Amino acid sequence: MFFAAACSAHAQQAALPEVVVNEGATAPQADVSGFGDVPLRELPLSATVIDSKQLIGSGARRLADLTQFDSSVTDAYNSAGYWDYLTVRGFVLDNRFNYRREGLPISAETSIPLDNKERVEILRGTSGIQAGTSAPGGLVNYVVKRPTERDLRTVRIETTSRGSVLGALDLGGRFGENRQFGYRLNIASENLKPLTHNLDGNRNMFSLAADWRITRDSVLEFEVEQSRKTQPSQNGYSLLGGVLPAPVDPRINLNNQPWSQPSVFKALTGTVRFSQALNADWRWSAQIGQQRLKTDDRLAYAFGCGAEGNYDRYCSDGTFDVYDFRSENERRTQTAGSLNLKGNVMTGSVRHELGFGLLQSRVRNRFQDQAYNYAGTGNIWATAMVPPSPDAITPQTNRDERSTELSVQDAIRWNDRFTIWLGARHTRLDRSSIGNDGSDPTGYKQGVTTPWIAASYAIQAGLLAYASWGKGVESQIVPNRGDQYDNAGQALPALKSRQWELGIKGGNDAFNWQLAWFDISRPMTNLDACNRLGITPCEAKYDGRAVHRGLEAGAQWTQGPWRIGGSMTLMDAKRRGSIVEPASNGQWPTNVPKQVLRAQAAYRVPSVPGLEVAGQLSHEGRRNVLADGSITLPSWTRVDAVLRYDTKLRGVNTSWTLAVDNLFDRRYWKESPYQFGHVYLFPGAPRTLRLGLSIAL
Template sequence: MASLQPKSPRNRQFASANWSLSAIVLAAQAALAQTEPPAATLAPVTVSAPRPAPAADVTGFGAWPLRELPLSAQVIDREAIDLWGAQRLADLTRLDASVSDAYNAPGYWDFLTVRGFVIDNRTNYRREGLPISAETTIPLDNKERVEILKGTSGLQAGVSAPGGLVNYVVKRPTDETLREARLQFTERRSLLAAVDLGGRFGPQDAYGYRLNLATESLRPLTRNLDGNRNLAALALDWRANADTLVEAEVEASRKHQPSQQAFSLLGDRLPPPVDPRLNLNNQPWSQPSDFQALTGSVRLTQQIDADWRWSAQLGSQRLKSNDRIAYAFGCSAENRYDRFCSDGSFDLYDYRSEDEYRTQQAARADLRGTVAWGGITHELGFGLLASQLRNHFQPQAYNWVGTGTVDGLSVVPPDPTPADPNTNRDERSLEFALTDTMRFSPRATLWLGLRHTRLSRDSIRTDGRRATHYTQGITTPWVALSYRLTPALQAYASYGEGVESQVVPNKPSQYLNAGQALPALKSRQWEAGLKGGEEREGALGWQIALFRIQRPMSNLDACARLGLSPCLGQYDGEAIHRGVEASAHWKHGPWQLGASATLLDARREGSLIEPETNGQRPTNVPRAVLRAQASWQAAEVPGLSLAALLAHEGPRQVLPDGSMTLPGWTTVDASLRYQTRARTTLLTWTAGIDNLFDRRYWKESPFQYGHVYLYPGAARTARFGLSARF
């Protein structure tokens, strides 16, 4: 059956992880037990404070408030992460209408679609502003916020896929002493215990620290998905003087859990949504995935004078993983490898990629300041970024072992023989960025940006064959004009570019130009928008943006997926995404409301190799997405608040030719929070229900690696939490 084995480039990361932070559980329980006061000392309390206007490091323009920037970005803060019990990036897709899932299997790492494009896990993720690989699980326990830039990111990231950019910002030392312990219990015995400690010490409180520890026993409702995870993170800083700040942070995380195997079409039929508790990765020999990550950074920030400051930053990431799954893929009995068989059977493979190593180092220097030339104020930024990425693997097992069935009852023998070569990849880049914010008047501002990237890439198979090497120089400009129509209303228009770099697979038996680099695939985005509102009680804040992204496409994926030979690797048409995004938020008295919506017209055009896809929407991209949130504080019970979240995604295409459509879906989540004070301890009780009405639906239908995947929405799940802040 070896000739029937279709290739899958699915490189998952799993790392050996048997260590545990069980002591955290005991410490947290002891801390909570000590907070039990006499009933007479209990007094309800409501904690609130004015919140600064959100800003985002991911924008590339420093600390400007988002409401003043001529671009679209979202900041998901710690409060929202805690309120909705988010444990991974995929849990945050419910909070923004521009973001949706893209092959988000439970137990695996996260994929996101932004503005209809799947962003690249190798190039479109940042941590503390430095590039990282997102081909791993990234915990949120020690993250202060997650920033999402929408649209092309050539100015911010150089070589990156269009759609968006994600930046993780870690928790930093607190000015006030922080002692917080948290327990969270999720239906079917999942238990999370965490502590968050922060404060300052030393002469004049010059030194700061923030320690986050977490351990979780994973027992989700989905069967055959039990596991565990652990995190230890430490952030330090030193305020050497009023103008000098030194910061350092490091985190180590491990996760040990199987992943949920997706379903697929049954011949030419879209099956009804299955029980989301069923997992086809349930062979007796199925092994958990293992992820291990060690990541850290050091940053020096120096204020030169009242107008200028510079910073230097170093970052490192080391990932080790073992990728294992009983992999359901295709139907050799019907000679169709993009779906399951008509009778509900499928080919089953024993896939194992052991000892995968990914390492990345980055160094960045930035200089920012303000000057006045010719009566115009210029806010200048200069940046230099050097990075190196190494992905080194071992031969992998990808062996056909028999036939499975969608009822999950079939049992086949394993075959872990690592006979399939993998591909090692090395990459180096040097980037220079320049920004100039020119304020002509209190109303009119011109925003200019330019990044030049020098890229060098090498790849070779683990058996020594198919070596490739190429270098490219790429320049990506960005320009915008903003105009304040009134003190509370701003209009803007922008143009930006993004670039992707591809090389033809070094497979002479199939490609006429095997191993050659294609010219840079340069995406172009036009955007115009309005932003209105003020940061005050009772004010309505809102924004609306219209955008058009034009992305050139190559034929490399189609040649591999369709098995075309000979194939000349080249451009093959383009993808054009036109859309409108709108969002609003309002807070008055006990009420707080928010909503966002996206309408997207996405089309494939000009393809010669697959003309049937021209005029069709891309797969797994809904035309309409809506998110809405509401919270209410009960005046009769101080400290009690209720919240609800609605998520709706419209129909989406399952196949590239548009011949099958996945129905839309709507879910509702609910959350309750109660804060009270016991002597000097602030207690926060939370209870939440995800998928309140237990809706059965297909959540997404990614068409990846030449195969249709169907992921069911999670079953209704209850969670309960208690945090104590001393």
């Protein structure tokens, strides 16, 4: 509260921006940028904002479903019944550090529902000024639905060709003598029946958001979300020896053992935020949030081929080793609080838009012994049954982390056209870990600073050119395995990535577009290579860099009955400077397509008011399955189709949706992640029908 004490007197014209959310409204700003008050089209960076209307219209249930909206975002081990991984600009986001909710850090090592999200923001590129530590690909921020100004009463029902059924309720509005109190209630329940055999499950979600406009200058906001999802999972297929198999039937379930149990994800998350305008130019806010996760992670885990001595793929004859994996009662708790001060200062004719922030967070992860036991031999036809081996005898590692982040930013507007953007974040880390049996304690403290600078120039109204340079940082500790690493348990120097970006964006309400070129350089370590190649002894250290360069283009056009949009990414990604594996230098990273195209088109039929026909095309180019490029995954293209009809039944607004995903029922390998030291192949989903009805009461 020291900001308020320092500036207690505020002018009569002081007021906070109204907390008003209208369902389906566009989201011209992105909080994930760090400059949430500035429209996205005026910022010198690249980001995608997917609003609630797009989330509902696409039938999205999970983060992995959102790759269709951005050509720079692709899958990275997205399995049914498990949590999501994303790749942005060729780098896999870290589920521990690259995710935010209402601007506060959260863990994405869980299932996160979208039913109560107003929008999902995806920042592309290094995120050093937005996050203390994070992988360089980007940052994801979930923004929850807030109270609406007008009363909202919406019921939504959806079903699929397999028999999944979703029921959702969305209520919002304001009340009180001066309508100073607002609320938003979201409830969802779904019976999950994917096309993959024997992966049925269910999920439930309840959320409540409320606010109190205490005065014209003061707003108190609150929200809480509780969710539960239970569903069996399965890992992907793999190479058969040294052969890439033809795409398999995606309905086959490799986790079909009689003793297989579903994974269970429970989450309770909430935030409280107070905002105060000090005068016409300055305001401060304080926010605190907590996330509590409980997970039971279970799987009949297909991993490697001991018979042939290959532990990163399946056997040549289609068999594989099966492990009984059970990690019960995983508990992850993250608590974060922030103070922010924002305002404007004039120095002569130059305007400074300043921001100061203090963020503190604490992570506490606790695990029990897990089962990871060899159970027998399975096969890709899912016909082999093996006995269970559920004894939890493998210790795990408990983790604690405290971080304090100080940030400052300044948008220096020299005139109506030219702006210099400056930002810096200093982070103090205190991390420790210890085996849940008390063994192998490690810990370290580290301080890192990540700067960012950009310049933008408005060539004319609706046309902006910009250039930026910034750093991101990752912090890594050597595994505490003295039998393999000479410096086991020690912290490596901070891994600092850097990014250059040049871009130009423009347009108006009918047509907008953006073109951006990026160059990201990320330090690499030899940890993965030492483990994978069995190098002993190994001194863990830097081992070259990953350099990703690319060109992104996107546009949206609306004219009369037509809506057309799309994006394209062309990328050159290479490993450079490796000493441990010199053969990898110049090679393309695994599971990163060389080009990606997303396109959407919609047409409102003039002769039938309320009727719209829409289509979606996704294309991803070839990608490496193995690091040496000896096996690659072919490119693939998928087409989806949607028919929407908005009408009134007995005076009630209703919206019907009939969608067909994978319209031509193409069979293809969708992605090839190298995950957990293993090559995996995930098939694309078969043709799926979805019917939805939304009623606005």
